[in-house]
Amino acid sequence: MMRHPRVWMGLLLWLVFSSAHASWGVNMAPGATEVSRSVFDLHMTIFWICVVIGVIVFGAMFWSMLVHRRSTGQEPAHFHESTTVELLWTIVPLLILVVMAIPATKTLIDIYDTSESEVDIQITGYQWKWHYKYLGQDVEFFSNLATPKEQISNQATKGEHYLLEVDEPLVIPVGSKVRFLITAADVIHSWWVPAFAVKKDAIPGFINEAWTKVEQPGIYRGQCTELCGKDHGFMPVVVEVKSKEDYAKWLAERKQKAAAEKELTSKVWTLEELMARGEKAYNSNCVACHQAGGEGMPPMFPALKGSKIATGPVEDHKHIVFFGKPGTAMAAFGKQLSEVDLAAIITYERNAWGNATGDMVTPKDILALKQAQE
Numbered sequence: 189m190m191r192h193p194r195v196w197m198g199l200l201l202w203l204v205f206s207s208a209h210a211s212w213g214v215n216m217a218p219g220a221t222e223v224s225r226s227v228f229d230l231h232m233t234i235f236w237i238c239v240v241i242g243v244i245v246f247g248a249m250f251w252s253m254l255v256h257r258r259s260t261g262q263e264p265a266h267f268h269e270s271t272t273v274e275l276l277w278t279i280v281p282l283l284i285l286v287v288m289a290i291p292a293t294k295t296l297i298d299i300y301d302t303s304e305s306e307v308d309i310q311i312t313g314y315q316w317k318w319h320y321k322y323l324g325q326d327v328e329f330f331s332n333l334a335t336p337k338e339q340i341s342n343q344a345t346k347g348e349h350y351l352l353e354v355d356e357p358l359v360i361p362v363g364s365k366v367r368f369l370i371t372a373a374d375v376i377h378s379w380w381v382p383a384f385a386v387k388k389d390a391i392p393g394f395i396n397e398a399w400t401k402v403e404q405p406g407i408y409r410g411q412c413t414e415l416c417g418k419d420h421g422f423m424p425v426v427v428e429v430k431s432k433e434d435y436a437k438w439l440a441e442r443k444q445k446a447a448a449e450k451e452l453t454s455k456v457w458t459l460e461e462l463m464a465r466g467e468k469a470y471n472s473n474c475v476a477c478h479q480a481g482g483e484g485m486p487p488m489f490p491a492l493k494g495s496k497i498a499t500g501p502v503e504d505h506k507h508i509v510f511f512g513k514p515g516t517a518m519a520a521f522g523k524q525l526s527e528v529d530l531a532a533i534i535t536y537e538r539n540a541w542g543n544a545t546g547d548m549v550t551p552k553d554i555l556a557l558k559q560a561q562e
Contacts, residue, residue, distance in 0.1 A: 219385050220406070223400070237287070299385070299398075305366060306365050307360060309322055309323065309366060311368050312370075312372060312390070313370075313390035313412065314372070315417050316412075316417065317330050317333070318330070318423070319524070331355065331357065331425075331426070333354060333355075333422045335422075349409065351421060351422060352409045354425075357426040357427060360430075364401065369395050371396070376391050378414035408429065410427075411424050412424075453555055462535040465528065466536025466537070470537070470540075473529075477489040478490075481493065494542070498537045498543050499538070502547050505537070505538065522561075527554040527555045531551045
């Protein structure tokens with residue numbers, strides 16, 4: 189019998205001290221686009237309709253239980269097979285559904301209208317990064333998680349945007365309709381930016397469409413919302429919205445950078461240059477599976493340090509990095525990375541962590557491998 193006061197006392201203490209916890213946000217946000225605000229308004233409209241229905245239904249139920257309880261001698265009414273009642277509980281819900289369907293249909297039509305876009309971007313999901321390609325602009329790049337490993341392993345204080353920061357954000361112009369063509373290269377992902385009210389699955393072999401038109405410059409963050417593998421939580425989405433003038437400058441700079449990257453294929457590289465670039469490219473693309481020290485995570489992700497691949501024949505090493513290994517988690521990087529980065533990564537893996545083979549793979553070697561497949 190003494191347990192009940194303790195339970196109630198515990199609940200009271202929880203209510204009193206719960207304000208010391210982090211804020212508990214349960215509602216949607218209006219967002220940064222006209223569509224996102226339409227979604228928010230629809231959400232609130234349906235919410236208040238449900239509240240009114242709940243108040244009426246539960247009010248009638250509790251009033252009936254109180255007023256017509258047996259102890260007052262009430263006699264139950266007999267309206268079995270009442271035509272009036274059956275008409276009411278058919279017509280009233282139908283009218284409610286019609287009232288709810290009108291704004292919902294309008295919002296859905298707006299969401300799926302991807303016509304007359306000013307910028308078209310192909311978004312491809314990879315484990316565990318996003319690839320952005322600006323159609324017709326000869327600009328494309330990968331966006332990787334930029335949160336330091338020390339923060340993830342609790343060796344450093346977590347930053348303000350922990351697990352929501354990338355090395356290359358998607359950049360779009362303010363006030364322009366941007367169409368997204370979303371797909372995946374390996375498993376199912378989902379590209380989600382809450383402030384845009386955009387959430388689309390990225391499915392291998394399929395292309396889903398979405399669009400946005402952001403009204404204010406700024407940085408907007410999201411995540412992959414599909415359980416796409418062990419590093420699913422390390423696949424953020426960051427979109428930087430620039431003014432049209434700044435976007436035009438950024439696009440011109442990216443085109444120059446892309447042209448310069450192509451020229452690097454014919455450059456004569458030294459081992460030291462390839463190692464420096466290879467370490468950076470390895471940390472962006474390979475470290476999640478094979479670890480910074482090359483020790484891997486056996487048996488799924490084998491070690492590269494002292495491995496037969498990294499210290500064996502160069503051609504075998506090039507083949508597995510370029511084509512991947514079917515039936516394993518080793519992805520094919522031939523279409524993901526440039527000739528320079530592929531050559532640098534292979535060179536780095538063959539000479540880092542004490543492997544010291546002295547081998548050097550050049551971008552021309554990778555270009556020759558690509559051309560042999562065409």
